[in-house]
Amino acid sequence: MLPLENYPRIFTTKDSISDILKEHLNRPIVIDMGCGHGDYMLAHCSDDRNILWIGIDISRKRAIKTNDRLLRAQNDNFILFADDGQDILAMMPENIIDTIHINFPDPWLRDKQWKNRLFRPSFVADIARVLKKGGDLSFVTDIRVYADSVADILSLYPHWKSKFDPIVQENIFENFPTLFYRKMSPLRPISYIKYNKI
Numbered sequence: 397m398l399p400l401e402n403y404p405r406i407f408t409t410k411d412s413i414s415d416i417l418k419e420h421l422n423r424p425i426v427i428d429m430g431c432g433h434g435d436y437m438l439a440h441c442s443d444d445r446n447i448l449w450i451g452i453d454i455s456r457k458r459a460i461k462t463n464d465r466l467l468r469a470q471n472d473n474f475i476l477f478a479d480d481g482q483d484i485l486a487m488m489p490e491n492i493i494d495t496i497h498i499n500f501p502d503p504w505l506r507d508k509q510w511k512n513r514l515f516r517p518s519f520v521a522d523i524a525r526v527l528k529k530g531g532d533l534s535f536v537t538d539i540r541v542y543a544d545s546v547a548d549i550l551s552l553y554p555h556w557k558s559k560f561d562p563i564v565q566e567n568i569f570e571n572f573p574t575l576f577y578r579k580m581s582p583l584r585p586i587s588y589i590k591y592n593k594i
């Protein structure tokens with residue numbers, strides 16, 4: 397694996413995130429949190445080239461793979477962060493993001509592991525800060541109890557409004573363009589949540 401200096405579109409917490417984003421603040425910005433191998437970005441980057449896609453993954457190897465796949469498919473409206481997602485959000489200016497996608501975050505199912513989950517109250521505070529008013533949060537998982545816990549956490553905050561009723565919807569799409577959808581959808585129902593920051 398080449399060092400990250402060889403990848404001009406991949407950044408970490410060592411970089412100045414507000415400087416990197418400064419030149420993009422006049423366009424819509426969408427985050428794919430835990431982008432994995434980049435399937436979701438690959439499916440959507442070319443929908444609207446004016447949108448800046450930001451992929452974030454704690455794994456450098458996956459960020460590099462995403463970078464290479466997106467470039468091979470002639471995309472240039474993206475950047476990537478190879479670092480912890482919450483640390484990256486904490487370094488971003490407020491009210492700049494239009495949509496945050498969180499697709500199949502690691503579920504950490506055992507009781508002692510729950511503290512490792514990405515989606516916890518301090519993370520909600522960071523997404524609420526970086527999302528614009530009217531911005532969307534989309535959360536997809538194959539673990540129904542994780543979806544229910546996200547809905548429980550968000551119901552504690554007055555500025556989140558569910559776009560779905562009931563809040564957790566199962567199997568509403570016939571296909572969803574991520575690797576983990578392909579792996580998990582034959583095994584169990586897929587849960588979808590979408591909230592709007594009001």
Ligand SMILES: C[S@@+](CC[C@H](N)C(=O)[O-])C[C@H]1O[C@@H](n2cnc3c(N)ncnc32)[C@H](O)[C@@H]1O
Binds near residue numbers: 432433454482500
């Ligand atoms: C189960 S995979 C899902 C990948 C992809 N979104 C999909 O649906 O196929 C979870 C991804 O989240 C990344 N991840 C785990 N913890 C993270 C964190 N704290 N910050 C950023 N990415 C994280 C993992 O490296 C992995 O690529």
